[in-house]
Amino acid sequence: MAIKRQKIRQAAFQALFALQSNLDANPVDVCQQIAQEELELEEAPEYMRVLVNGVTEHQKELDTLLAAHLSSKWSLDRLNKTDLLILRLAAFEIKYEDEVPNRVALNEALELAKVFSDDQSRRFINGVLSNLI
Incomplete structure (x- = not known):
């Protein structure tokens, strides 16, 4: 099942929000957790990681x-x-x-x-x- 980029952006936003609240958190772990909870996926989508890492970097x-x-x-x-x-x-x-x-x-x-x-x-x-x- 292909997931829409709009949902991926929402998940990326949630990951960035979580990272801003907890500066010691690992972006990979946060993306993974949100992907599982919000997108019901085993792995964080590539584009979600691109967005979170890109905004952070x-x-x-x-x-x-x-x-x-x-x-x-x-x-x-x-x-x-x-x-x-x-x-x-x-x-x-x-x-x-x-x-x-x-x-x-x-x-x-x-x-x-x-x-x-x-x-x-x-x-x-x-x-x-x-x-x-």
């Missing part, structure tokens, strides 16, 4: 990129953690994943915001990523 660059596209009254420190993780995930796909069109990365970020955030955050995420693209 490139976090400083992604944060710099995102900060440059925030309005002057915002800073990364003011963002709630959920929105920041969604933005990092989308920015990673936009910057590093050539097979994912920018509009797809943006739309998937908005889908994540529907599940894990609220309408106001969704509009904010849309604005930041539209500026980035």
Whole structure:
């Protein structure tokens, strides 16, 4: 059974959220646990690992990129953690994943915001990523 990338992105988001809450956690173990619990898979999908490792490894660059596209009254420190993780995930796909069109990365970020955030955050995420693209 092929699993949709949208579900994989949700699982990657959950893994990143867990890793942010527990800085000592091993990303491989967290991906594995979430894949088993949320996706009901033995192994974490390759794309989930790509997203989690990519966001983790490139976090400083992604944060710099995102900060440059925030309005002057915002800073990364003011963002709630959920929105920041969604933005990092989308920015990673936009910057590093050539097979994912920018509009797809943006739309998937908005889908994540529907599940894990609220309408106001969704509009904010849309604005930041539209500026980035």
